[in-house]
Amino acid sequence: MAKARVIYWFRTDLRLHDSPALKAALDLDPDVLWPIFTWDPYYVFPHFLTDIFSSLSLRLDCQNDLSASITKLNAKSKLFLLREAPQTVFPKIFKAWGVTHLVFEKDTDSYPRERDALVAAAAKTAGVQVITCPGRTLWDSDKIVAKNDGKPTMSTTQLQNAGKKLGRIDRPIAAPSSLPNPGEMPLDFEHEQPSGKPDINSERRTKKDTEYQSIAGPKGDFSIETMEELGFPSATTPHKGGETRALKLLEDIAKDKKYTATFEKPKTSPAQFEPQSTTLLSPFLHFGALSVRELYWRVQDIVDEYGKGASSPPESLTGQLYFRDMYFAAQAAIGPKFTQTVGNDHCKFIPWHLPSKVDSQTGITTGEYHVDFTEAEQWFQRWKTGTTGFPWIDALMRQLRQEGWIHHLGRHSVACFLTRGGCYIDWERGAEVFEEYLLDHEPACNAGNWQWLSCTAFFTQYFRMYSPISFPQKWDKNGDFVRRWVPELKDLPAKYIYEPWKAPLLDQKQAGVRVTGDGQLPSSAAGEKSKTYPKPMFDFGERREICLAAMKTAYKANLYGDDGRVADGSWTDL
Numbered sequence: 001m002a003k004a005r006v007i008y009w010f011r012t013d014l015r016l017h018d019s020p021a022l023k024a025a026l027d028l029d030p031d032v033l034w035p036i037f038t039w040d041p042y043y044v045f046p047h048f049l050t051d052i053f054s055s056l057s058l059r060l061d062c063q064n065d066l067s068a069s070i071t072k073l074n075a076k077s078k079l080f081l082l083r084e085a086p087q088t089v090f091p092k093i094f095k096a097w098g099v100t101h102l103v104f105e106k107d108t109d110s111y112p113r114e115r116d117a118l119v120a121a122a123a124k125t126a127g128v129q130v131i132t133c134p135g136r137t138l139w140d141s142d143k144i145v146a147k148n149d150g151k152p153t154m155s156t157t158q159l160q161n162a163g164k165k166l167g168r169i170d171r172p173i174a175a176p177s178s179l180p181n182p183g184e185m186p187l188d189f190e191h192e193q194p195s196g197k198p199d200i201n202s203e204r205r206t207k208k209d210t211e212y213q214s215i216a217g218p219k220g221d222f223s224i225e226t227m228e229e230l231g232f233p234s235a236t237t238p239h240k241g242g243e244t245r246a247l248k249l250l251e252d253i254a255k256d257k258k259y260t261a262t263f264e265k266p267k268t269s270p271a272q273f274e275p276q277s278t279t280l281l282s283p284f285l286h287f288g289a290l291s292v293r294e295l296y297w298r299v300q301d302i303v304d305e306y307g308k309g310a311s312s313p314p315e316s317l318t319g320q321l322y323f324r325d326m327y328f329a330a331q332a333a334i335g336p337k338f339t340q341t342v343g344n345d346h347c348k349f350i351p352w353h354l355p356s357k358v359d360s361q362t363g364i365t366t367g368e369y370h371v372d373f374t375e376a377e378q379w380f381q382r383w384k385t386g387t388t389g390f391p392w393i394d395a396l397m398r399q400l401r402q403e404g405w406i407h408h409l410g411r412h413s414v415a416c417f418l419t420r421g422g423c424y425i426d427w428e429r430g431a432e433v434f435e436e437y438l439l440d441h442e443p444a445c446n447a448g449n450w451q452w453l454s455c456t457a458f459f460t461q462y463f464r465m466y467s468p469i470s471f472p473q474k475w476d477k478n479g480d481f482v483r484r485w486v487p488e489l490k491d492l493p494a495k496y497i498y499e500p501w502k503a504p505l506l507d508q509k510q511a512g513v514r515v516t517g518d519g520q521l522p523s524s525a526a527g528e529k530s531k532t533y534p535k536p537m538f539d540f541g542e543r544r545e546i547c548l549a550a551m552k553t554a555y556k557a558n559l560y561g562d563d564g565r566v567a568d569g570s571w572t573d574l
């Protein structure tokens with residue numbers, strides 16, 4: 001029998017360890033195996049639409065690391081980058097390269113499902129067998145949904161109950177010790193635009209882009225280019241990607257058995273930095289540089305060994321991974337509309353100030369907004385740029401923009417503030433900013449957590465709000481986190497650090513800062529010795545009352561809480 005000629009298509013699994021799909025490809029005992037990454041618009045286009053290049057930089061780190069690991073196993077092989085959308089390039093290479101099998105890790109995100117169905121149909125036409133294996137989550141999200149009576153998992157208890165019916169989470173699979181040679185890669189067929197989409201950002205693209213019309217890239221060798229070669233400036237994030245780094249980080253975390261076994265998320269500080277208080281493994285999980293089952297079992301084995309005193313879900317480290325699986329399975333059940341309010345029966349409608357614009361034909365959120373130049377639009381811009389005049393919020397938003405990562409409770413603070421606990425702006429707008437800035441942006445986790453924080457799904461206690469003043473005080477009395485990220489306030493006495501507008505002029509003068517203006521001013525006006533920091537954009541106490549009343553009315557109009565009753569209560573600051 002003719003031996004298999006296999007394309008292994010890397011996407012959300014930029015690793016060699018614990019890859020059930022890669023194992024399935026190698027189990028075919030192939031004659032040749034091409035490890036490839038297609039330059040899919042889904043992964044590449046977002047980088048053209050933002051000024052933040054951190055996540056692209058991490059993607060390249062992951063690709064380079066993976067490519068080097070592949071070459072270590074076979075000197076003739078590497079990660080081959082194909083610069084064309086998979087939907088158009090595969091039908092051509094299936095034929096030209098004599099491919100017999102296409103193997104990849106299953107992806108339950110909405111667009112990849114559609115894309116993969118198209119590619120699978122093209123493979124069928126070309127007589128290529130497609131093999132897919134779940135590998136991104138603890139359990140296969142579709143199977144979780146089936147065991148949850150076809151419904152989305154709206155709590156980690158539901159996820160765990162469905163998981164129990166599926167059996168134990170699989171133990172990780174070791175990385176392969178060798179890889180077959182790649183086959184020939186002839187390209188004597190017509191090339192497409194790399195994106196497969198109209199060029200909507202032509203001014204940013206350089207003339208070099210025309211060279212990318214070649215599938216093999218400008219050097220013609222399918223290589224991974226640098227940020228500079230791609231025409232992007234260096235990323236601002238200090239964080240780096242790659243499987244080697246991920247496994248080393250995990251090793252270091254696991255060495256601290258007490259930390260790993262007794263981890264309790266609510267007790268980790270959102271104000272701690274360098275090092276942060278949680279694992280910071282999310283970007284590695286996002287790119288698939290770290291397997292979630294590798295992390296799970298490493299932690300669970302330590303917990304089992306530790307015995308009494310170990311933490312348990314949902315607060316524990318394994319509990320965090322249940323949240324991740326819960327959102328993936330909720331998205332798998334709800335489909336493309338999971339990431340929006342319209343058409344998503346599980347997401348409560350709240351008449352926010354600035355709702356997203358919906359296409360009247362399709363009912364899909366368009367990504368445009370009813371932008372009026374009201375106060376709320378200014379609040380949104382000031383939130384996004386970290387100039388709200390609330391130092392805790394500004395510090396977090398500046399860290400997010402610069403580094404691409406903030407602590408979970410920091411995300412809670414800024415998300416609550418933008419939506420039901422301050423600005424009363426649509427959570428979809430906040431989610432879009434996170435999509436732009438986060439290194440770990442995961443559509444299911446991002447939308448799900450925004451729904452949680454805005455009390456539109458998963459969580460209904462809208463009267464529990466994050467105060468931008470008293471909440472950080474619990475963690476960081478001196479305001480070191482604010483001093484790090486809002487250097488204008490570096491020398492302000494601790495008692496004013498979260499409320500600088502209350503500092504007497506003399507204290508402002510001694511600290512070399514003036515609290516003035518609306519955030520539109522440059523932080524240091526020309527010719528002035530002292531820097532400026534904006535006044536708060538509203539009175540938080542007043543906004544809290546307004547938001548609470550509005551949420552109460554909206555909940556009553558919607559007539560639901562998660563348990564079928566209308567949630568109620570007077571406000572509690574967190």
Ligand code: FAD
Binds near residue numbers: 280281442449
């Ligand atoms: P750890 O506390 O060390 O947890 C370990 C892992 O568990 C994380 O790496 C992550 O994969 C998972 N995890 C932990 N908490 C959650 C959670 N609540 N939901 C889902 N997974 C979780 N996480 C993302 O991975 N991608 C996102 O796009 C994302 N967007 C968010 C948006 C908002 C508004 C909020 C409030 C949270 C969001 N989170 C997101 C969840 C969470 O904040 C991050 O996963 C976590 O802060 C990552 O840091 P860590 O790796 O140190 O987490």
